[in-house]
Amino acid sequence: MNILVTGGAGYIGGTVTRMLLAAGHSVTVLDNLCHSKRSAVAEGAEFVFGDLADRPLVEKTLKDGRFDGVMHFAALIEAGESMKKPEIYFRNNTASTLTLLEAMLATGHDRLVFSSTAACYGEPETTPIDEDAKLQPTNPYGESKLLVEHMLRWMNLIHNFKYASLRYFNVAGAIEGYGEAHEPESHLIPLILDVALGRRENIKIFGRDYPTKDGTCIRDYIHVRDLAEAHLLALEALNHNSRLIYNLGNGQGFTVLEVIESVRRVTGKPIPVEEHERRPGDPAVLVASSEKIKAELGWKPHLAELDTIIASAWEWHQRRYV
Numbered sequence: 001m002n003i004l005v006t007g008g009a010g011y012i013g014g015t016v017t018r019m020l021l022a023a024g025h026s027v028t029v030l031d032n033l034c035h036s037k038r039s040a041v042a043e044g045a046e047f048v049f050g051d052l053a054d055r056p057l058v059e060k061t062l063k064d065g066r067f068d069g070v071m072h073f074a075a076l077i078e079a080g081e082s083m084k085k086p087e088i089y090f091r092n093n094t095a096s097t098l099t100l101l102e103a104m105l106a107t108g109h110d111r112l113v114f115s116s117t118a119a120c121y122g123e124p125e126t127t128p129i130d131e132d133a134k135l136q137p138t139n140p141y142g143e144s145k146l147l148v149e150h151m152l153r154w155m156n157l158i159h160n161f162k163y164a165s166l167r168y169f170n171v172a173g174a175i176e177g178y179g180e181a182h183e184p185e186s187h188l189i190p191l192i193l194d195v196a197l198g199r200r201e202n203i204k205i206f207g208r209d210y211p212t213k214d215g216t217c218i219r220d221y222i223h224v225r226d227l228a229e230a231h232l233l234a235l236e237a238l239n240h241n242s243r244l245i246y247n248l249g250n251g252q253g254f255t256v257l258e259v260i261e262s263v264r265r266v267t268g269k270p271i272p273v274e275e276h277e278r279r280p281g282d283p284a285v286l287v288a289s290s291e292k293i294k295a296e297l298g299w300k301p302h303l304a305e306l307d308t309i310i311a312s313a314w315e316w317h318q319r320r321y322v
């Protein structure tokens, strides 16, 4: 297949691009490099430097490529930042995605895999969260993605636009030669690994007063390789389904302190911590039920253990600064 990957210079889009290429597909990456580098684009992928908001460029790219599907990763991704600058999230994640959808409709492209998020759920009423849970984001980032889900639903109903919305929980780990290096970094695991490498003094713990077993937030970490595999399955499934919505996580929650403890075990380093106030917008607990995608598409995580996920991130992290 010939696939357009938006945000393909980023962490997850770059991983999926490499896995698509390895499986024999052709990939064009569209990225404005606002949070990544040209050197992160996979060898073997075509690269178009540009912004999703640039309708003529997006339309030309689609016309030239005649793609079998679009995988849409490009977005701003920090829930914490979105509590300070909501407008840039609605502009970049919601409005620019509408531009992409318009360009797809105008050029006869009707298959999209969308990077949605656990942040669409907000503070859950029951755990683990399944796809029918209430959608009540606690931050503008989650809302900016939920608005895209609403647009997609109407595009499907009215234009028979086919889409898979994948609601990722916390993605971590690395494949060979490619891992998490957000620019700048705000994510828990790579920041702790920076402490293990001596590049940061300590890890800040955002909040010790959550209603959890040790007072820190609980998240469900999924290996980026398992997540990437779900994208290939979802795109194929759009051959016989027009609307798919799936959670992607491992169904097990870990507190921030448990993640730090896992990094200590894996790296053998002490990892000093510093306690801070809560980061506004963070839900206390986000744990997925991924039973639906397992039952319907046969998806299965192969790297579900937290220590395994962190070991793969550590393996890559030690080489990334060399």
Ligand SMILES: NC(=O)c1ccc[n+]([C@@H]2O[C@H](COP(=O)([O-])OP(=O)(O)OC[C@H]3O[C@@H](n4cnc5c(N)ncnc54)[C@H](O)[C@@H]3O)[C@@H](O)[C@H]2O)c1
Pocket: 006, 007, 008, 009, 010, 011, 012, 013, 014, 030, 031, 032, 033, 034, 035, 036, 050, 051, 052, 053, 072, 073, 074, 075, 076, 077, 092, 096, 115, 116, 117, 118, 167, 168, 169, 170, 171, 172, 181, 182, 183
């Ligand atoms: N990392 C996670 O744990 C996680 C969890 C849930 C959902 N997601 C979603 O997955 C997707 C990828 O996340 P990631 O961790 O790889 O982030 P990332 O920042 O590494 O990648 C995003 C890429 O999109 C590009 N981009 C942003 N806005 C753009 C625009 N307007 N035009 C063109 N390119 C643009 C950036 O330059 C970057 O290369 C995002 O949509 C994010 O919301 C990520």
Ligand SMILES: O=c1ccn([C@@H]2O[C@H](COP(=O)(O)OP(=O)(O)O[C@H]3O[C@H](CO)[C@@H](O)[C@H](O)[C@H]3O)[C@@H](O)[C@H]2O)c(=O)[nH]1
Pocket: 077, 078, 079, 080, 116, 117, 118, 119, 168, 169, 170, 171, 186, 187, 188, 189, 191, 203, 204, 205, 206, 207, 217, 218, 219, 256, 279, 282, 286
């Ligand atoms: O220096 C840090 C960084 C994070 N945290 C905490 O660690 C947890 C995980 O935080 P982070 O790694 O920043 O991820 P999330 O805020 O949970 O968001 C990620 O996971 C979401 C899905 O759950 C995605 O939608 C987002 O794009 C992605 O950034 C949260 O409780 C944070 O408060 C800290 O205590 N200290």
